[in-house]
Amino acid sequence: MADPRPYPFADEALARRLERTEAQSNIDFVEARARAFPESRARHIEVAGAHAMFDGADSPLTQTFCLGTERPLTPADLARIEGFFADLGAPVFHEVSPLADSTALALLNEGGYEPFEFTSVMYQPIGRDTVQEAPKQERVRARAIGLDENETWAETSARGWSESPELSAFMLTYSRVSAQKASGHSFLAEIDGKPIAAGGLTIHQGVALFAGASTVPEGRRQGAQNALLRERLRFAVEKGCDVAMMCALPGSASQRNAERQGFRIAYTRIKWRKAVTYTAPPAS
Numbered sequence: 098m099a100d101p102r103p104y105p106f107a108d109e110a111l112a113r114r115l116e117r118t119e120a121q122s123n124i125d126f127v128e129a130r131a132r133a134f135p136e137s138r139a140r141h142i143e144v145a146g147a148h149a150m151f152d153g154a155d156s157p158l159t160q161t162f163c164l165g166t167e168r169p170l171t172p173a174d175l176a177r178i179e180g181f182f183a184d185l186g187a188p189v190f191h192e193v194s195p196l197a198d199s200t201a202l203a204l205l206n207e208g209g210y211e212p213f214e215f216t217s218v219m220y221q222p223i224g225r226d227t228v229q230e231a232p233k234q235e236r237v238r239a240r241a242i243g244l245d246e247n248e249t250w251a252e253t254s255a256r257g258w259s260e261s262p263e264l265s266a267f268m269l270t271y272s273r274v275s276a277q278k279a280s281g282h283s284f285l286a287e288i289d290g291k292p293i294a295a296g297g298l299t300i301h302q303g304v305a306l307f308a309g310a311s312t313v314p315e316g317r318r319q320g321a322q323n324a325l326l327r328e329r330l331r332f333a334v335e336k337g338c339d340v341a342m343m344c345a346l347p348g349s350a351s352q353r354n355a356e357r358q359g360f361r362i363a364y365t366r367i368k369w370r371k372a373v374t375y376t377a378p379p380a381s
Contacts, residue, residue, distance in 0.1 A: 102222040105340065107363040112196040113166050115218055115342050115363060118306050120148045120162035122299035125278040127152050133274055142181055145174040151185045160190035160368070165201025175204050191369045192216070205369050214368035217352050219360040220342045223305070227359075228331045237293070237320050239286040239328035247276035250283045254295035257311025268311070275309060284329055286312075286321040294321035298329045305333035305341045326358055 105111050123141075127150045130139040141150040146167025152158040161178060164170065182189045191210070193201055221227075242250050251272035258265040272295070276283050280301055286294035293316025297309030307329060312321045333341060343360055345351035352362075 102224055102227060104222055104361060105220075107220075109166075109196050111220070111340075111363060112194050113163075114302065114304050114340065115220060116163045116166045116194055118299065118301040118304040118342065119344070121280055121301040122278070122306055122308070123150050123152075123158050123162060124148060125280045125299070126158060126275060128279065129274050129277040133277065138185060140185075142178075144177050144181075145170055147174070147178065149178045149181050151182065151187055154185070154187045159187050160192055162192055164191045164193050165197030165199075166194055169198045169200040170204055171200070172204060175208060189371055192366055193369060194218070194366050195364050209372050210369040211372040212367045212369055215347050216366045216368070217345050217347045218342065218363050218366050219345065219352070219355050220340055220363045221359045221361060223330055223334055223338060223341045225334055228334055229327050235320060235324065236288050237286050237324045238288075239284055239294075239296075239321075239324040241328070241332060242283045242285055246285070247273070247283070249292060250276055250285055250295050253285060253292040253313060254309060254311050256313040257295065259314060272309070282329075282332065283309075284325055284332075286316075286324045288316065288319065293319070294325055296322070296325040296329060298333065300333060300336055300338060303337060303339050305329070305336075305338040307341060307343045322354070323358075 127139045127141050130137055130152055137153060139152050141148055147161050147164040147170070149161045150158055159182070179189050191205065193205070251269055254272040255265045255269035258268045275281060275297060278299070280299050282298040282300070284296045284298065285292045286296070294312040295309065296307070299306040299308065307326070310322055310325060330341065341360070343355045345355060347365060
C-alpha cells in the first residue's frame with residue numbers, strides 16, 4: 098500500500114528547513130536567557146547564514162548551526178565566527194550537516210578542527226491524516242500548559258533526570274529558560290491531574306521540532322511519552338506544520354523510539370571542535 102503522505106526527499110532543501118528550525122529554537126533560547134539573566138552575556142550573531150550562539154562557556158548551546166547550509170563559507174566568515182567566541186572566552190564548536198556546502202568542511206579541516214560527536218537528524222511528514230486520537234481508556238492525558246504553569250513544567254522536566262542530581266539541577270535552570278522561548282510550546286502528561294512527564298515543541302516555518310522529553314521515575318512505562326508525542330503532533334498540525342523533526346544519538350533508545358513512531362533519518366550531523374595539539378614537556 099502506498100504511503101498516504103510520502104516522505105520528502107532528504108535533500109538540500111529539506112536540510113535547510115530542518116537546520117533553520119533547530120537554529121531558531123536555540124536563538125530563541127539564547128534570547129530568553131539574555132532577558133532572564135542579563136549578566137550571562139547570552140547573545141548570537143549571523144554570519145553567511147550560519148548562527149553562532151553564546152549561552153555560557155560550558156553550555157551545550159554555545160556553538161554554530163547552519164554552517165554552510167545557506168551559502169558557501171569563506172575564511173573571513175570563519176574568522177569572524179571564531180572571533181565571536183574568543184571575545185566571550187568560549188570554545189568553538191560547529192554542528193554541520195553533511196549536505197552543507199563543501200567549503201565548510203574544507204575550511205574546518207584546514208583550520209585544525211576534528212569531528213567528535215554525531216547526531217541523527219530525523220523527520221517525518223505530518224498532516225491531519227497522521228494525527229491519532231488518544232485511546233478512550235488511557236489514563237495518561239497530555240496537554241499544552243498555561244502561562245502560569247511554567248514552573249510546574251520545568252520541575253517535572255528536571256525530575257525526569259533525578260537519577261543524576263547534577264544533571265537534574267542543570268535541567269531545572271535550562272527548562273525554566275526554555276519555557277520562555279518565543280517559538281516554544283511546552284506540554285505536560287498527567288495521570289489523574291498529576292504531572293508525570295514533560296516535552297517541548299518548537300515551530301518554525303512549517304517544521305515542528307520535538308525536544309525536551311522526560312518522564313519522572315514513578316511515571317515511566319505508562320505511555321506518557323506516547324501521549325506527549327500524539328498531542329504535540331496534533332498541535333503542530335493545527336499550527337500548519339507539514340514536517341516533524343527530532344534529533345537523537347545514533348543507535349540510541351531515543352532513535353529507536355522515534356523510528357517506531359514513523360520518524361526516519363534524514364542525515365547524520367557531525368559536531369566539530371578545534372583539535373588540541375599535544376606538546377611534550379621539555380626534557381629535564
